[in-house]
Amino acid sequence: DAGVTQSPTHLIKTRGQHVTLRCSPISGHKSVSWYQQVLGQGPQFIFQYYEKEERGRGNFPDRFSARQFPNYSSELNVNALLLGDSALYLCASSWGRSRNSPLHFGNGTRLTVT
Amino acid sequence: GIQVEQSPPDLILQEGANSTLRCNFSDSVNNLQWFHQNPWGQLINLFYIPSGTKQNGRLSATTVATERYSLLYISSSQTTDSGVYFCAVELVGGSEKLVFGKGTKLTVNP
Numbered sequence: 774d775a776g777v778t779q780s781p782t783h784l785i786k787t788r789g790q791h792v793t794l795r796c797s798p799i800s801g802h803k804s805v806s807w808y809q810q811v812l813g814q815g816p817q818f819i820f821q822y823y824e825k826e827e828r829g830r831g832n833f834p835d836r837f838s839a840r841q842f843p844n845y846s847s848e849l850n851v852n853a854l855l856l857g858d859s860a861l862y863l864c865a866s867s868w869g870r871s872r873n874s875p876l877h878f879g880n881g882t883r884l885t886v887t
Numbered sequence: 888g889i890q891v892e893q894s895p896p897d898l899i900l901q902e903g904a905n906s907t908l909r910c911n912f913s914d915s916v917n918n919l920q921w922f923h924q925n926p927w928g929q930l931i932n933l934f935y936i937p938s939g940t941k942q943n944g945r946l947s948a949t950t951v952a953t954e955r956y957s958l959l960y961i962s963s964s965q966t967t968d969s970g971v972y973f974c975a976v977e978l979v980g981g982s983e984k985l986v987f988g989k990g991t992k993l994t995v996n997p
Contacts, residue, residue, distance in 0.1 A: 815987030875935035
């Protein structure tokens with residue numbers, strides 16, 4: 774079975790632009806979470822969606838938004854990019870809500886903002 | 888917010904050695920997971936272990952939730968064990984987010 778897939782793998786954007794990152798969960802998983810990882814630190818929670826509803830939101834500005842589609846895939850959108858948004862963006866899926874099931878991560882999208 | 892502290896921050900071993908990594912957390916948790924991030928950035932789930940002990944090959948983990956710590960044991964280490972090991976917890980009554988520690992960077996030399 775395929776794991777969590779993310780696209781694109783790498784992306785270079787300019788300050789002020791918009792970006793959309795995509796994620797397909799493991800087949801049968803209904804929960805998708807997004808995390809941001811900057812160099813040298815642990816991943817930081819951005820959003821969790823379960824059964825297409827937002828179930829959790831981290832301490833990120835409103836420039837960050839996400840949604841989950843009927844097939845459980847997900848998009849993360851970031852508007853008005855800042856240099857500080859440069860990071861590895863990780864998508865994770867689980868079969869249930871996070872407190873009940875292990876999280877499985879994709880390989881991430883490396884975003885560079887210049 | 889919840890504090891997750893991992894120790895040691897860095898660890899260098901010779902192949903074949905054993906090691907113990909520790910994760911302390913400051914509040915009651917629903918959920919604790921250990922991850923390994925390899926040098927290519929891939930984050931692999933090692934254990935989902937809110938309490939008790941689990942073993943998977945050369946790795947084992949123990950969580951003592953009442954004392955707010957978890958341990959990850961690596962036996963007979965191999966060079967492929969190199970990378971960063973993260974502990975992540977979900978706070979009781981929290982917003983279903985995992986809070987990660989800063990990680991332990993493990994280097995296994997041949």
